[in-house]
Amino acid sequence: MRRRRYLTASTAVTVSILGPSSVITASSQERDTELEAISESHRFDGTGATVTDEFDLETGVTIAEATHDGESNFVVELIPTDDSRSQLLVNTIGAYDGAAGVLTDTGRYLVDIDADGAWALEVGQPDPEEDDAESLPVELEGDSAAWDGPFQFEGLGQAHGTHEGQGNFIVEILPHGGRFPGLVFNELDQFDGETTFNLDSIGFVTVEAAGPWSLTLE
Known part of the structure; x- marks a missing residue:
């Protein structure tokens, strides 16, 4: 049976400001994706360019949801404090309401934010059980x-994607417990096409898009 979901990022953060930004470690809340497996999240908000307080992450999938109401650059970079490789989460101009995902190693991190308006950020790590994973096919x-996610991938699969925006259309699968993301699509501007992927584990799907998009995995 196919399941169709319309996805929006939901970073509604209400916190008191402690200096230029503040951080709260909170218990899990229900996401638009209906995933309730995030044990804790790190929340920040502020205005303008900011470096957050340090926080801990474990090895695995890390999801960041962010909003920005400025008119210029909005760049969000996840930086490990041990001088290993940083990871770019968001790089856009103007208003933003979206999400990104990466694979991280255990350690302490901070986030470097370049913004010209008010912003909010939530960083969390889903830790699903096998029974939480949804089987394919799925339409997003x-x-x-x-x-x-999470989705249960069982080897070779097919993906069909469309994108109506003017900009990047990048789809990745982040394997739970894996070391490397699986690239599904890496396209620019309007796109309508198919490809294959190969993964045998639980995974999460991330989509970078500049306009309306659709994705079918089967």
């Missing part, structure tokens, strides 16, 4: 960068 759609 949205208007901006988003994430969904």
